[in-house]
Amino acid sequence: MVSSTCELMALIIKSDFARDVIWREAFQFASPELDCRSWQAPGDLSEIEYAFVWKPEKGSLRRFPNLKCIFSIGAGVDHLLGDVDLPEGVPVVRMVEPELTRGMSEYVALHVLRYHRDLPALQQSQRARQWNELITPTAPHRRVGIMGFGVLGQAAAEALRVFGFDLACWSRTAKDFPGGESFHGSDGLVSFLARTEILVCLLPLTPETEGILNRDLFASMPRGAWLINAARGGHQVEEDILEALQSGQLAGATLDVFETEPLPKDHVFWSHPRITVTAHIASVTQPRSAAVEVVANIVRIEAGEPPLNTVDMGAGY
Ligand code: NDP
Ligand code: OXD
16 A cells, blocks of 8 residues: 555546456555546546546546546557647646566567567578578677667666667757767757667657658668667558568568557558567556556645656647
């Protein structure tokens, strides 16, 4: 239990994957006094002070006149900021919780190592019964670039640093990155890409980053580079990925996110020999650890302090 100061506070939950029950249990554990309500049976709407949501219907949060804070179940808030009818003046908090961060570091390390050691080529050799004594460079000679150097990007860099990769990051504002090279803004993008053999996208989806993984970007990378997109489908131009793979500009791509999710059954990505598809599972918010973070933020708000991890509505993340 985190606190006993959530007495009588009502939190409305709208989750996906029918995880409502799991979320209720997690909040019950973090703060038994919190009055959790389901989206389907919210009760008196004026009693709802907090909303914990994933992809709520546009305009739906306006139903709660006394809302003090909107918590996103995910780290990304594009599902909320696309709503022009979001209640004004109510802070939006994105998800930052240790297990979500850990999961993303695992995913990034898995796929970076896989490309670094060219596992796809080794698997191909096995299928062909070829004894392939493939020699790959060691990590200090492999240049990995992380686009988006926030909570998840920095944690992924920490995980990769253990192996000694030659790291660089790219962000909107300048960053101090003692473990590698730091680039920022549109001026820094081409130099960042020019030295990046394995590109990891961990950007938020905003008007500035939409469609950023496109033909021009791939052309700025060394030939035969690899792409790992664990951020949002809206970042990638799907036909440009296919073209870059066809031309050899990209050697392979691991895509966790797509313009349309679930990825349609007849989509060409499913069977492409050099694309790895995962089903938006790079990392998932874990109820027990996330509920603790949300309750801690509610306690802050009730104490008159600003919540942590609020979204800058102007920047869009
Ligand atoms: P943060 O807000 O902590 O970090 C965002 C980073 O992106 C910051 O470094 C920011 O720069 C940078 N950035 C934003 N806009 C630009 C821009 N225009 N140009 C360059 N850099 C930019 O986010 P998180 O690390 O917590 O999460 C990142 C994203 O990962 C989420 O928004 C979500 O979409 C995705 N995600 C995907 C999951 C999955 O399973 N596939 C799971 C969880 C998250 P600066 O530091 O200068 O502000
Ligand atoms: C997130 C996600 O944003 O799961 O957390 O995509």
